[in-house]
Amino acid sequence: MIKILIDVHCHANLYLDIDKVINEAKNVGVEKIIAVAMSSISQRRVLEIADQYKEIYAALGVHPEEVKMNRNIENQLESIIDLIKTKKENICAIGEIGLDHYFVKDKELYPLQKTIFDKMLLLAQGLELPVNLHTKGAEKIIFDTLPSYKIPNVNIHWYSGPEIFLKKGIDRGYFFSITPALSYSPPVKKTVLTVDIEHLLLESDGPVKYTRKVGTPAMIRDVLNTISKLKEIPVIVLENQILDNTRKIFPKIFEN
Template identity: 45%
Template structure:
């Protein structure tokens, strides 16, 4: 069985079909991550509809900082706390200094990020991190907080920070990009299977093919190839990693 630990379920126009395909391919759970205040509300509704299969992780993505006011930040924290008993994580949160080019927004990004980290501490929930282009700063900021656990999604570098992440006990989720990305393959080589998970980041496209939860099977196959382990062993370990990390109560 598989768990897709990072999926933007609200962005699929045909999510019912996505769920059907996921179920046919052995996916037992999907972690639905939010990006902004609006998607937080949508994901809450979707996860309620697919209770026991889709699990909500609410947070403010750094890309949403330009459309997040101080009032919206307050509303987001309140929404998170009001739904705390149903949440499995805070995310997708972090910093982005790669796709977000307006440097004047970086302090506001950090303000939002720190508020999300404080909220995760208050609720004793793990965090799902977006680190693109701001990896060193994020690792430094994390030292100021104590989230229950840390999952870094789709990490591609710098390579020297991987060892620091390993020492700190951070988890890393692997996308279908592992089938072609040398950076992702390097990460898989470095990190023990006990700290890896699978994610689609759907509906992001990989080689012009839409990512979906069903792709977790492909990811496990490639990880097994890189590690020299059996697919069955990798599937079992990564599944247990996700269930333990998110404390999932599955309908299986």
């Protein structure tokens, strides 16, 4: 049986040459890519590329840094929510959503960030969709908030926070997606070593740069190999398990 890899978190709408990115991914067995939205503009673009490319699946949501990047986000919120509701059949998750108290330094923006996050969680609960979460520097509030909602499954993306919440996430059965930062980041390595293989996923977070190289879905092949070495588990076993995990959390990307 041919194994496939899936990039569960990629800002695919931001690539200049998306055909090239998809081809390079397919050359190393990355067959599916979840494109996560961030802003009001990217919701439309993500839907467009998911329509255009069979390898791409859409996740819609408002990124926590939007409060800093986009002065109009508060006014745009209701129309984004309406769009997500209208397109619920076309999306596999709500994301990228969450809180950020690390890159967003202005504390006055935190209440709005939290309001948006709560609305996104409510949406995920109502639409019965999994969430793709950004937790940077706000792990405690996020972990305190999540039990108030009934969300089918939680994907914590690029976790690099305190160990106490990592352990809590593991106890609650959350899934952790690992980026190419694994090659140099001690907290990411810690995440890989702590989380059991039944809860690991792969992601590029592209086009984020890793040691000056633009991140792409093709890079998750190396991430898999590095996890295999770190955890001393054969690549083939890991590949199978991660595919099963991805099927469990994002069932809609396996429907067609």
